[in-house]
């Protein structure tokens with residue numbers, strides 16, 4: 001077998017090269033990659049060769065939103081078998097540091113994260129990863145959707161941090177992929193009004209098509225909201241979002257000043273505004289979905305209905321999906337059976 005990979009050598013310079021086949025460590029699985037998303041971080045590395053302090057100094061394989069099939073397992077692997085379809089959580093922490101032991105393994109300073117220099121990513125035929133960071137995919141979920149579990153985790157984490165729940169009015173600023181996913185998670189969490197703002201008409205159209213109850217241009221007043229999820233990176237959007245949420249939050253005794261003042265994209269968020277201001281891309285949340293294990297466990301339950309009467313798929317007898325329009329029920333039969341291991 002050959003392992004071809006798309007390797008970034010310099011900004012704008014990606015070459016397809018052969019790389020050695022990965023061999024699994026004792027608790028690793030080798031996955032044949034079948035779908036990979038393109039993250040904003042991949043675009044930054046491709047265009048600029050860096051994101052802040054993360055600088056590509058040697059040729060590196062991009063891509064960290066991936067799914068595929070297990071083709072080989074290490075000697076001590078117990079959670080997966082050859083043939084399993086899996087989605088990959090792309091950051092493997094050390095498991096020993098203070099943050100890992102406190103359950104905040106997303107903050108592990110020694111995390112090994114796909115496509116973050118100098119670690120190679122998933123734009124390759126094969127990758128190896130610790131078995132605990134591969135998650136079995138249900139039959140009703142395509143490989144492409146499986147690859148989107150990683151960015152979905154950002155939306156899940158943002159909505160959890162913002163305390164989104166039934167009846168909430170949520171404002172999502174920014175209708176890029178992360179904002180669109182966060183908006184759909186907010187709906188899945190029970191929000192009744194989900195407004196999405198952006199400057200791009202096309203993106204607003206996608207937001208409307210994927211469930212946003214209202215779309216807002218740059219000059220539209222968002223009114224009053226219960227929670228703000230900032231996904232634009234634009235200071236003006238942050239300021240407008242805070243204005244929309246500030247009156248309510250500051251007059252609501254639930255939201256005190258326990259949250260320290262944070263700064264996101266140059267805009268200060270007053271401490272008194274409490275926890276419902278959530279910047280999906282704020283530094284501490286930047287990478288994935290802490291604590292990832294419970295977050296990743298939420299993916300399937302959010303995307304897949306429990307009630308078989310809700311399924312709308314075609315030939316597949318497996319579960320199909322509801323919330324997100326990008327996650328459409330598969331209409332064709334499913335060729336591989338899921339092998340979910342008992343935990």
Ligand SMILES: [Zn+2]
Nearest residue numbers: 039040041151
């Ligand atoms: Zn990403």
Ligand SMILES: [Zn+2]
Nearest residue numbers: 094097100108
């Ligand atoms: Zn650690």
